[in-house]
Amino acid sequence: MSQAKSPPDDSTGRHPAGLPHVFIDRSLGRIAVPRLLRDAGLRLTTLAEHYGIPQDEDIADVTWIEDTARLGWVVFMKDARIRYRPAEQEAVLTHHARCFYITRQDLPGAAMAQRLLSNLPAITTACTEAGPFIYAVHATEIRKMDISSPRPR
Template identity: 60%
Template sequence: MSRRAPRLPHVFVDRSLGRILVPQLLREAGVQLTTLAEYYGIPQDEGVEDVTWIAEAAQQGWILFMKDDRIRRRPAERAMIHQHQARCFCLANANLRSSEMAQCYLRNLPAIARAGAQPGPFLYSVQAGRIEKLAIS
């Protein structure tokens, strides 16, 4: 029996999580997603600023997966999260291998699905066994 993802909104995966392994592992679990590289193309994806992809992915109604929470400390990115009611999920530990990053998201899919069904703006930290809402004000 294959493990299937709970009902999630479509997911946008930032380049910080990588182009191949993390998206592949999430898709194998049933997550419907678009990577930054798929959306913008290669090599254009390397030049897309965070404020741009946050705004455009949020306007699509997608939830956003990213690698680390430093985005909440950057005024322009924080403003985009608020302005576009972005629903964001970042890893608590940015020093993980790709398979470990994917596992953090996969272990928390039920909680991510519940949180992702709520209106934004918000930013959750995705940890080994839970998610935690972070202040983005």
């Protein structure tokens, strides 16, 4: 298990009450999406900030899932397949992780950030639930996904 680093300070005070600290998976990138979310007031830590560069490229998904769940953080990502991979699925279930993923893989960074920000009230409400869960973040809604079902063929 890795050592937790302190999250970057956010003095804007616009982070929604009830929304835990946000962890940004490598699938959303290191710069554009995190910057746009921070500009909107979110307190967050990227995978690269938490584990360091270049170590971030070698961190297994199961490791950051466990670490972020232990810290009480929620995860933003765009890797929809994570709910079908047995090891990652087990990590989400075992560690009661709370995850949100962008459903469109082809969106530019600004559109991904906007999708998350547009759904922030629903995401914040979902975070009142204990994990484990994975929500799909669509353009105008979020949907809770079944993380215990087999992968569709």
